[in-house]
Amino acid sequence: MTDQVLPEKVETTDVDSAIAYLKDKFPSAVSDDTRDGYSGVIVDKNKLVDVARAIRDELGYNYLSSATAVDYHTLGEPDSDMEMVYHAYPITGGGALVFKAQTPRDNPEIPSLVNVWPGADFQEREAYDLMGIRFPGHPNLKRILMWEGFLGHPLRKDWKEAYYEEDHKPFSSRWPSGNVWRAEEKNAYGKNVRYPDDFDLSRLNDVSEESLYEGLGLGVDVQAIEGTMHTDRLVVNMGPHHPSTHGVFRMVITLDGETIDTLEPVMGYLHRNHEKIGERNTYLHNMPFTDRLDYLSSMGNNLGYALAVEQLMALGPRWNPPSYRAEVIRVLMAELTRIVNHLWSIGFLLNDLGAFFTPMLYANNEREKILDFFEGVAGSRLMCNYVRFGGVFQDIPERIHSVQNMVNDRVRDFDSMKFLTELVSERLPRFLDEYEYYLSENEIIKARCINVGVLPPDEAVGYSAAGPLLRGSGIPYDVRRADPYSIYPELDFDIPVGERGDIYDRYTVRIREMRESLRILRQLLPRLEATKGESVAGTNAHTPRVPVGESYGRVENPKGELGFYVVSAGDAKGTQNPWRYHVRAPSFINLTPLGRMSHKQKVADVVTVLGSIDIVLGETDR
Amino acid sequence: MADLNLNELHDTEFPLPEQMHGNVAITSLSKLYNWSRRSSMWPLLFGLACCAIEMIGTAASRFDFSRFGMEVMRATPRQSDLMIVSGTVTKKMVVPIVRLYNQMPEPKYVMAMGACASGGGPFKEGYNVVSGIDKYLPVDVYVPGCPPTPQALLHGLITLQKKIDGQSLANLDDVPWYGVGPSEPTPIPILGPDIIDPRQMDTIRRQAELAALGQPIGLRALPDVPVYKPKPKKAVAAAAVVEEVVVDEEDAARVMELRQAALARKRAYDASKS
Ligand code: SF4
Numbered sequence: 007m008t009d010q011v012l013p014e015k016v017e018t019t020d021v022d023s024a025i026a027y028l029k030d031k032f033p034s035a036v037s038d039d040t041r042d043g044y045s046g047v048i049v050d051k052n053k054l055v056d057v058a059r060a061i062r063d064e065l066g067y068n069y070l071s072s073a074t075a076v077d078y079h080t081l082g083e084p085d086s087d088m089e090m091v092y093h094a095y096p097i098t099g100g101g102a103l104v105f106k107a108q109t110p111r112d113n114p115e116i117p118s119l120v121n122v123w124p125g126a127d128f129q130e131r132e133a134y135d136l137m138g139i140r141f142p143g144h145p146n147l148k149r150i151l152m153w154e155g156f157l158g159h160p161l162r163k164d165w166k167e168a169y170y171e172e173d174h175k176p177f178s179s180r181w182p183s184g185n186v187w188r189a190e191e192k193n194a195y196g197k198n199v200r201y202p203d204d205f206d207l208s209r210l211n212d213v214s215e216e217s218l219y220e221g222l223g224l225g226v227d228v229q230a231i232e233g234t235m236h237t238d239r240l241v242v243n244m245g246p247h248h249p250s251t252h253g254v255f256r257m258v259i260t261l262d263g264e265t266i267d268t269l270e271p272v273m274g275y276l277h278r279n280h281e282k283i284g285e286r287n288t289y290l291h292n293m294p295f296t297d298r299l300d301y302l303s304s305m306g307n308n309l310g311y312a313l314a315v316e317q318l319m320a321l322g323p324r325w326n327p328p329s330y331r332a333e334v335i336r337v338l339m340a341e342l343t344r345i346v347n348h349l350w351s352i353g354f355l356l357n358d359l360g361a362f363f364t365p366m367l368y369a370n371n372e373r374e375k376i377l378d379f380f381e382g383v384a385g386s387r388l389m390c391n392y393v394r395f396g397g398v399f400q401d402i403p404e405r406i407h408s409v410q411n412m413v414n415d416r417v418r419d420f421d422s423m424k425f426l427t428e429l430v431s432e433r434l435p436r437f438l439d440e441y442e443y444y445l446s447e448n449e450i451i452k453a454r455c456i457n458v459g460v461l462p463p464d465e466a467v468g469y470s471a472a473g474p475l476l477r478g479s480g481i482p483y484d485v486r487r488a489d490p491y492s493i494y495p496e497l498d499f500d501i502p503v504g505e506r507g508d509i510y511d512r513y514t515v516r517i518r519e520m521r522e523s524l525r526i527l528r529q530l531l532p533r534l535e536a537t538k539g540e541s542v543a544g545t546n547a548h549t550p551r552v553p554v555g556e557s558y559g560r561v562e563n564p565k566g567e568l569g570f571y572v573v574s575a576g577d578a579k580g581t582q583n584p585w586r587y588h589v590r591a592p593s594f595i596n597l598t599p600l601g602r603m604s605h606k607q608k609v610a611d612v613v614t615v616l617g618s619i620d621i622v623l624g625e626t627d628r
Numbered sequence: 629m630a631d632l633n634l635n636e637l638h639d640t641e642f643p644l645p646e647q648m649h650g651n652v653a654i655t656s657l658s659k660l661y662n663w664s665r666r667s668s669m670w671p672l673l674f675g676l677a678c679c680a681i682e683m684i685g686t687a688a689s690r691f692d693f694s695r696f697g698m699e700v701m702r703a704t705p706r707q708s709d710l711m712i713v714s715g716t717v718t719k720k721m722v723v724p725i726v727r728l729y730n731q732m733p734e735p736k737y738v739m740a741m742g743a744c745a746s747g748g749g750p751f752k753e754g755y756n757v758v759s760g761i762d763k764y765l766p767v768d769v770y771v772p773g774c775p776p777t778p779q780a781l782l783h784g785l786i787t788l789q790k791k792i793d794g795q796s797l798a799n800l801d802d803v804p805w806y807g808v809g810p811s812e813p814t815p816i817p818i819l820g821p822d823i824i825d826p827r828q829m830d831t832i833r834r835q836a837e838l839a840a841l842g843q844p845i846g847l848r849a850l851p852d853v854p855v856y857k858p859k860p861k862k863a864v865a866a867a868a869v870v871e872e873v874v875v876d877e878e879d880a881a882r883v884m885e886l887r888q889a890a891l892a893r894k895r896a897y898d899a900s901k902s
Contacts, residue, residue, distance in 0.1 A: 152756065153720055156821060156822070167754065167755040168755065169753040169759075171753075194831065194835055197758070197759065197823075198759045201820070201822055201824075201832065201836075205820070205836055246721060246724055247674055247724055254721055274756075275720050275721040275724075276676065277756045278716050278754050278756065279757065280751075283753060283754055294750070301677070301678035366688070367688050367689045370685065371688075374688075387777065388682060389678070409779075624678060
């Protein structure tokens, strides 16, 4: 499918000399991005594939972290007002080489990079779906989040949804003097729908079996397979309602006997238009929305988004970086989140393996303890909405008071430091030991996991896999080390990696990561004690001044690298709304190799392979 | 199964010797039937979004909704009584949801869990979001929250049990599934250029005609907002009174007429009843 991704020897160059090298090699095709607040280079789209190959092979920026489109409608020049932004990193660690390709928005076309980085596959399909950019050379260019036949490309700036009110919040209808109508009332159908003027109702009643698979490009004739008894090939539809797909995810599998031939992931069943809504929202509005991306690790999402916006805010006036205590608390929460998430995902992996709910219930018990802490600190168990620009929402209170902790109508509360200390130095390590004792050497688990769903390291990099999926394949890439943020540089922890790149490795990587998180947490406790009383609120957390520019903030979330690409465009004071707001979702991109990993596996293994990737649909579909 | 508490079932004025209360219960069929139904509500194992995490949390050992009879979650709609719509309903997903609902056997109940399922929630304005599952399916209980805490979900489930307790076998409105013939399936929405509710075909056609005439499609003109303005009380009104009386006379006559008519109607109605 792709040529060799990891060439023999590459000298990793720093970003500046890499850019100089590119300009030297492609003098006519590469130029600096000179816009205010922007970085990287602009590449002539006709040369894009060559330049990308050079970036990957000659410069060693072989990990394509993110590829996304921006619509500069009314802002840019008419012949180049849509662009693709690529962030490439060296897999050995270091900063990003940002390169962009521009195209006119009335006929947007940019060559596909799938042959250079197969990880661009889904991201280009997303850009096609939501922005309408076509990618010549893409093997399978079709909509990914919306359905085939949907009207228009919703992330374009001039595309308006049925409940459209204004471009930016706060809507004037909501101000004190405004008259608020429910959005339904303004719509003729009383619903969130809008149809084109020349709408042909006559060809809508297709409820046949084939229509279910129409537009998937399976390359199989469903009718033929169903109509004949002579072949063993079979199309199996799993999901979107299926207990093992971890949400509303759908896979259409072609089977040869019991062996998987092709697997076509179908997503978008939870596409909640996070990015469109995010571009209408103010910067602050978006914080609680990020909770709902990966709803198991809301604190981590908050942090990633805050980092992206803070990068921009730091360029403007009146910016104070977060206090040391705020950083400690952020890391504390991020690591607790990692444990929460891994407990859940391992529990569900075992569920998929057939250990129906027993390990899950034990893991969940421990998770609930941490949620109690979250509730005491942030006020909510799941959707914490805790991090603010330049700090956090509030300090850890003296006593943890969790309403969920009700015993005989009495809410118990705990001394927060004592609670935390006991949790990280006794309760959780003990639990992990016990858990591992029962599970890690279990014969069934080993038989079903070892050498199943293997992803070799070079392919893992090429597919832009992230998190335990990447590390399970033996690549020690962790944003906390490779491109450190917050106070991670001063903390002492290891990065667990696997050897074979199979399901079992991903399982052990998660277990060991939890142990590493506990190690980090134990280092944080004395820092918490030492910084008692320091202020944790950001200086202008609620009225962020965000100057013009772009930024890409990324964190190592439990599921992998979570990135936020934010473009701010506005007057000198800085606007309250991002122009472009894109989420590089690890759950989404990690699904790219799913078909590859399931190929020639047994059908029963596909749920375990999926479980070992650990997706959450809120983030996959956004 | 919840413990059989005979005292709970015992409901009639029929005299029963005190010492037999623990052994014999005399009850109505409705009550026995509702009691057994509501004590074994099997939810559909079906999670949509973030709220599903709290639903699983509620099912897990700490909150444990099997205490209330939601013993098993079934992955197939054919064995479940209750659909907990736990999360954001997108246009793409509402098609399978309606399908699943149609596949559930009667009696079936729907619970909208969380802000999203109840009315669109934080994502309401999104182009792929349905503003509440009640646009497509009849909802029995709404549980507010984003996400609702396990307690809130438990409260919703208990509320549903109360609702079931109130249903009477004697009233076909309460238990329509005992009526004649199979119940009508909910029409399955179609994914066109936007989601299409087959029940709205006529409206869509009408709107298409309007569009052909060059009138804006989709938007409906809103009536002017009635703005409350308190009437200024003025002392000078005394002068105006003279004029107003003239107008009032006509008005009063009209009002009187209306009243008479209404009275006549009421009398006729009463007469027909007795
Ligand atoms: S109500 Fe809130 S928690 Fe529930 S699905 Fe909607 S956004 Fe998620």
